[in-house]
Amino acid sequence: MIAVVDFGSGNTRSVLRALAAVGAEACLVTSPAGIRAAERLVLPGVGAAPSAVEELMARGLWEPVRRWGADGRPLLGLCLGAQLLLDGSDEGDTPGLGLIAGRCRAFPSVADGGPRQVPHIGWNEVRTDSGAFDAYFVHGYWLDADPAAVTGWTDVDGFRFPSLVRSGSMTGTQFHPEKSGPTGRALLSAFAAGALDARVEAATWS
């Protein structure tokens, strides 16, 4: 069972719908016990970081989600959910879960090489070491993550930012897979099937 963490975020239901569309069994979780009972966890999110953190803490979900990630269990953070994986955010100087090194930052102004339109909304390309794909973005802050954790980058008006972060069985997407057409659905399906989980190294055999 995939548990989608419910902290009142706007895209929770579209994430559930998209998971159902790829045949994954998913439900909303609103309690620490619900999180403990899950096999995989999705942290969705749209909107502002401060109210998301406040809501997660108020519902007692902050520490269970953090522990889940720290234990290396399969976790998928979407948009704001991906931003929460970092150490913190400049948006309201909010703390993060500290699961991936880095900080969320506001886009710089046009004069400082930032995008012409903020928030960054629409379809853009995600470039990875093994090819590129298009995805749908809606965000005003970007993932200034440890480059060691970054596996995909996106460019807007010459400003390049991380759009995919990975660490063990944890994945964060700055884009919205639930709105990113067949590619986004395939990403959710791959997560549901365990294709994005960290593999046990061959060396552990001996």
Added chain:
Amino acid sequence: MTLRKRIIACLDVTDGRVVKGTRFVDLVDAGDPVELAARYADEGADEITILDIGATRDARPALLDLIGRAATALDVPLSVGGGVRSIADAAAFLDAGADKVAVNSAALRDPTLVELLADRLGSQSVVVAIDAARSAPRVWRVRAVAATEETGREAVAWAREAVERGAGELLVTSIDRDGTRSGYDLELTAAIAASVRVPVVASGGAGSVDHVAEVLEAGAAAALLASTLHFDILRIGSLKRALADRGLSVRLPRPAPSAQQVAAWLG
């Protein structure tokens, strides 16, 4: 690289059916909204817009049901407009599954509605729809209530004001070109796109690949098509390939990648 130019398929809906007219009148039936929305998304539409042109209060529950069914069938963003008069109306659309809400006549009556919507829902979810008719060279007048009511407002000035008040996107329809397939009003689109820093969606007049290419080159972030798609004059897949051939940055329709491919991308 930067943001892709978007192709948006628009469904004008009344009484649960897609209809399309010319210059906002002479409506003919064009099919089932959920079926059409899913087909256009499969063909590569970057977004679907549903406009309830009947927009009567009695039909509201049926519209919310339609939004939910469309959202379930879609894997791309959904915008919905028609009869939005309050935050409650807009929030109901979002709760039903819309990603963006378009507001038109009510914002003209009370422009502070745009601020309230942006404050409550976030600018990224608030589209201000502007229906404009040319009244003199390079002057366009805004009309309300399905283009039946003069407002006295000039289109570029209203566009600027709407953005200042928090609109995250503008949907600009040329009343003169609506349903005519004679090309978008390029001057109108360019004038508004040059005046604001949010995406401008051009609407009204699509009839050929050239029309779509020209309006995207004129500054539109997205081109909206309705009857040209409903009546099979253009297909989204071939349209996007032709736009890419002209050097426009568009998202080309691709089949779903395999789990192995996704895992390789994600690293």
